[in-house]
Structure formats: structure tokens, C-alpha cells
Amino acid sequence: MRPIKGYDKEFLHGLLKEMLLIRRFEEKAGQMYGLKKIGGFCHLYNGQEAVCSGAAAGMKRGLDRLLTGYRDHGHALALGLSPESLMAELYGKATGCSKGKGGSMHMFDYDKGMWGGNGIVGGQIPLATGSAFAQKHQKDGGATIVFFGDGAIHQGAFHEAMNLAAIWKLPVVFVCENNQYGMGTSVDRASSVTDLYIKGQAYDIPSKIVDGMDVIAVMEEVKDAMDTARKEFQPSFLEIKTYRYKGHSMSDPAKYRTKEETEAFLAQDPIVLLKARMEEAKLITDEQYKEMDKQLKEVVMRSVEFAENSPEPALEEMYTDIYA
Ligand SMILES: Cc1ncc(C[n+]2csc(CCOP(=O)(O)OP(=O)(O)O)c2C)c(N)n1
Ligand SMILES: [Mg+2]
Structure with missing residues (x-):
């Protein structure tokens, strides 16, 4: 674990609060899906919060862009999209961040640097590389960060883009958010090498393993990599080891893994770990944490009310924003 010393209290509270918001949002999304309020595909991010929160904290807002796959609610929240606009998107409502036409896999907000969730495994990797190409030649001073799973690494598009x-x-x-599984297949069954950072080295790109349960480690490594990208036009590859607590999607009961395995990862929960380190440094008390949690549950509940009370997209809007 990286030391939290050197980061101020307010900043650490912000990181903890954001990860907890993502966790509570995902729990509520799962619940509303179960109640059939949300249709289509829905992939939850529980357990992986430190990856998107750490990464967003290492980016330069207003300059950098982020692309990811279909497990994109956490990245959108970390970039500052509101829980209301996300929940409404999940509900397919006109007030959603993609006007209700994207759904769970297509959270988007140009102004916030959220260049989208993508449903095609690995499809975002060449898109992000094209975005970085444009940034270099348009000299906008920013860089692009792209997230994909351990399952996406075997796509040709990944290798071509690298x-x-x-x-x-x-x-x-x-x-690469290595959460150990691509749907129900464990990484060691799908990949001849299980330390995936090696794939980056094959392209002479500086590559590292990062502990995805440690939000500080993710933030520091992403910040370094993004600074290098912006200043030196040097790409990097980070394999962030993480774990998804839920099944692949809402229809997956995740019977292919053992209770012991899940429990071992739960013991390194990124939120619990940061809270414990902050408690030890006397930066938060258990009462303050409980109050934070209570407020976030209310925030998430309000996002549900907002989505429920929002209108469906109008029929005449069917083809707007569909083709550029
Ligand atoms: C090109 C393509 N092939 C197959 C699928 C079906 N599919 C959806 S998710 C997935 C597994 C991807 O796993 P991983 O990249 O590890 O991401 P994770 O779900 O773990 O976040 C597959 C095979 C798809 N969406 N796109
Ligand atoms: Mg995976």
C-alpha cells in the first residue's frame, strides 16, 4: 500500500466519498434492474472503484479524455457526471447523459471528458488511439486514457493500436483492468501469460503492474503516465490488478468461482482499506464515515426519484444524435 501521508484531509475525503458513491450507485442500479426498472445489459463495477477513482484523480480535467468498455458507470461518476444523469440513462429517460438512447454501456459527456462506454470488447482501444492521434496533431495539450478488460487483450484491435x-x-x-475474468472464463484459462503487462513490453511501451485495490497507487501511476503522455508523447501500459465482486452482468450468478476466492478479495476491499488508513492517520472517524455513507445513500435515492420522474425521449427524437 502506498502511504497517504502528503495528501491533505479534504482530498482524501473526496476520494473515499467518490468510491463509496460508486459502490452505493451500483448497488442501487442492481436493485432497480432486479425490479425491472432498467432494461438491456447492465454490468456493475463493485470492487473495482479504486481503478476509476484513482485514474480520474490522476487526469487533467478539461484537457484529458477517457474511454472505456461497457462497465462504465464508475468512470462516468469519477469524471463528475451526476448520479441523476446516469440513473436516468439507465432508465432510458430523456434526461440521461446520452438522452436515454445509450443505456448502461454508453455513458457519454463530451464536456467532462467522458468519451464513452463501448459495447464491443476492445472497440474503445483503437478509438482512444485515434483520439490521441488527433490530440497530438491538433496540439490540444491533452492525453487520452483508455480502459479495457483482461478479456479484451486478445483482440487484434488491441495489438494494432499498441x-x-x-x-x-x-x-x-x-x-487493462485485470479483474481476473472475462465473463465466466478466468484469465489463466484464456491467456498464455497471466501478467498481462508483458503485452505492452512487446511493443516497447513502458508497462507496469499496479495494485488496483490501492487508490493512491492507481492515482500516482496514472498521473505519471498521463504527464509523460502529454509532455513526451510517450504511450504507457498499466495492468491494474483488481476484482469484480458481482457476476459479469446482471444475468450471471458467478458460480464459476469459489466463495474463498471472493472472500480473499473482499478482505482487500479498496474502500475499507482507504478508510482504515485514514482512521489510523486520524483523518476520519467511524461516525463521520457512517454519516458520509448515509448522505450518499440519499444522493443515490434522489437519482432514482429523478429517473422515475423524468420523461421518455420523444418519438420524434428517434434519429437525432444517432449519426454524426
Ligand atoms: C467483440 C466482442 N466479442 C464478444 C463480446 C461479448 N462479451 C461481452 S463482455 C465479454 C468479456 C470481456 O471480459 P473483459 O474484457 O475481461 O472485461 P470485464 O467484463 O471483465 O470488465 C465478452 C466476451 C462483445 N461484447 N464484443
Ligand atoms: Mg475481465
Whole structure:
């Protein structure tokens, strides 16, 4: 675990609060899905919160862009999209961040640097590389960060994009969220190498393993990588080891793994770990944490009320924003 010393109390409270908001939001999304308020696919992010929160804290807002896959609620919240606009999107309502036409896998907000969730495994990797190409040639001073799973690493698009990023020196940071499974298949059954950072080295791209349960480690590594991308047009690859607590999607009871395995990861819960370190440093009390949690549950509840009370997209809006 990286030391929290050196970061001020307010900043650490912000990080903890954001991760807890994501956790509570996902729990509520799961519950509302169960009540059939949300349709279509829905992939929850519980357990992986330190990855998107740490990464967002390492980005430069207003300059940098983020792309990810379909497990995108956490990234959107970390970039500051409101729980209301996300819940409404899940409900398919006109007030959603994608006007109710994207759904769970397509959270988008240009102004906040959220360049989208993507439903095609690995599809976001060449898109992000193209974004970084544009940023370099338009000299906008920013960089692009792209998230994908351990399952996406075997897609041809990943390898093509990594090679182009290296030879063209593009300001892009590739982040593999290795949560140990691609749907029901464990990484050691799907991959001949299980330390996936090696794939980056094959393209002569600086590559590292990062502890995805430690939000500080993620933040520091992403900040370094993004700074290097912006200043030197040097791409990087980070394999962030993490774990998803829930099934792949809402229809997956996750029977392919043992209770012991899940419990071992639960014992390193990223939220519990940060809270414990803050308590030890006397930066938060258990009462303050409980109060924070209570307020966040109310925030999430309000997002449900907002979604419930929002209108459906109008029929005449069917084709607007669909083609550029
Ligand atoms: C091109 C393509 N192939 C297959 C699928 C079906 N599919 C959806 S998610 C998934 C597993 C991906 O796992 P991983 O990349 O590890 O991401 P995680 O779900 O763990 O976040 C598959 C095979 C798809 N959406 N796109
Ligand atoms: Mg995975």
C-alpha cells in the first residue's frame, strides 16, 4: 500500500466519498434492474472503484479524455457526471447523459471528458488511439486514457493500436483492468501469460503492474503516465490488478468461482482499506464515515426519484444524435 501521508484531509475525503458513491450507485442500479426498472445489459463495477477513482484523480480535467468498455458507470461518476444523469440513462429517460438512447454501456459527456462506454470488447482501444492521434496533431495539450478488460487483450484491435501508438508516439495511456475474468472464463484459462503487462513490453511501451485495490497507487501511476503522455508523447501500459465482486452482468450468478476466492478479495476491499488508513492517520472517524455513507445513500435515492420522474425521449427524437 502506498502511504497517504502528503495528501491533505479534504482530498482524501473526496476520494473515499467518490468510491463509496460508486459502490452505493451500483448497488442501487442492481436493485432497480432486479425490479425491472432498467432494461438491456447492465454490468456493475463493485470492487473495482479504486481503478476509476484513482485514474480520474490522476487526469487533467478539461484537457484529458477517457474511454472505456461497457462497465462504465464508475468512470462516468469519477469524471463528475451526476448520479441523476446516469440513473436516468439507465432508465432510458430523456434526461440521461446520452438522452436515454445509450443505456448502461454508453455513458457519454463530451464536456467532462467522458468519451464513452463501448459495447464491443476492445472497440474503445483503437478509438482512444485515434483520439490521441488527433490530440497530438491538433496540439490540444491533452492525453487520452483508455480502459479495457483482461478479456479484451486478445483482440487484434488491441495489438494494432499498441503498435501504432508506439511508432507514432501518441499521448495515450492503455489501462487493462485485470479483474481476473472475462465473463465466466478466468484469465489463466484464456491467456498464455497471466501478467498481462508483458503485452505492452512487446511493443516497447513502458508497462507496469499496479495494485488496483490501492487508490493512491492507481492515482500516482496514472498521473505519471498521463504527464509523460502529454509532455513526451510517450504511450504507457498499466495492468491494474483488481476484482469484480458481482457476476459479469446482471444475468450471471458467478458460480464459476469459489466463495474463498471472493472472500480473499473482499478482505482487500479498496474502500475499507482507504478508510482504515485514514482512521489510523486520524483523518476520519467511524461516525463521520457512517454519516458520509448515509448522505450518499440519499444522493443515490434522489437519482432514482429523478429517473422515475423524468420523461421518455420523444418519438420524434428517434434519429437525432444517432449519426454524426
Ligand atoms: C467483440 C466482442 N466479442 C464478444 C463480446 C461479448 N462479451 C461481452 S463482455 C465479454 C468479456 C470481456 O471480459 P473483459 O474484457 O475481461 O472485461 P470485464 O467484463 O471483465 O470488465 C465478452 C466476451 C462483445 N461484447 N464484443
Ligand atoms: Mg475481465
